[in-house]
Amino acid sequence: MLNVVIFGAPGSGKGTQSELIIKEYGLDHISTGDVLRSEMKNETELGKIAKDYIEKGQLVPDDLIVNMLAKVLDSKENSKGVIFDGFPRTIPQAEALKKMLNERGTDVSIMLNLQVDEDELIKRLLERGKISGRSDDNLETIKSRLEVYHKQTAPLADFYVKEGKHTAIHGMGTIEEIFGRIKEAINSIH
Numbered sequence: 001m002l003n004v005v006i007f008g009a010p011g012s013g014k015g016t017q018s019e020l021i022i023k024e025y026g027l028d029h030i031s032t033g034d035v036l037r038s039e040m041k042n043e044t045e046l047g048k049i050a051k052d053y054i055e056k057g058q059l060v061p062d063d064l065i066v067n068m069l070a071k072v073l074d075s076k077e078n079s080k081g082v083i084f085d086g087f088p089r090t091i092p093q094a095e096a097l098k099k100m101l102n103e104r105g106t107d108v109s110i111m112l113n114l115q116v117d118e119d120e121l122i123k124r125l126l127e128r129g130k131i132s133g134r135s136d137d138n139l140e141t142i143k144s145r146l147e148v149y150h151k152q153t154a155p156l157a158d159f160y161v162k163e164g165k166h167t168a169i170h171g172m173g174t175i176e177e178i179f180g181r182i183k184e185a186i187n188s189i190h
Contacts, residue, residue, distance in 0.1 A: 002025055003081050003084070004109060006083060007111060009150070013124075014085075027082055027083045046067055046068050065087065074104075094160070113160075114178070115171050125142045
């Protein structure tokens with residue numbers, strides 16, 4: 001199985017590149033947010049527990065999220081692989097994901113880290129804000145989101161470097177150029 005973890009700051013083009021990877025390699029897309037919402041909507045056992053945390057304003061515990069992801073993964077038999085979106089965000093999550101995948105005889109194949117200059121990220125997000133009218137795409141919020149992102153993900157990048165899975169992808173240029181670099185990285189391990 002080809003299991004891809006994709007990383008990138010807000011505005012790095014993660015969503016766009018994920019779609020291209022999914023098409024190119026026939027992967028399943030697992031978005032933590034979507035999985036959470038679906039479990040809660042369907043009032044599954046896990047969904048009810050998660051809802052309880054959220055209603056109390058607490059974060060859903062990692063093991064609960066990993067159990068939900070495991071359930072989704074198990075439902076995708078004969079899958080060529082998965083792209084994880086929005087997960088892991090912390091080292092304990094990365095460790096829990098590794099353990100869960102190992103129990104299923106697989107692992108993260110590659111961690112793609114889309115790297116884009118801070119100025120370019122800000123420019124893209126302000127542009128997106130103008131187009132989408134997203135209220136969270138203003139300069140102050142953008143700067144704070146980028147700060148949180150860097151604080152959270154720097155240790156994760158190190159985790160995947162130690163695992164030998166980290167690949168930095170130069171995220172500047174056209175969508176096609178960036179995707180070309182991603183394909184090169186995936187094809188070198190696949």
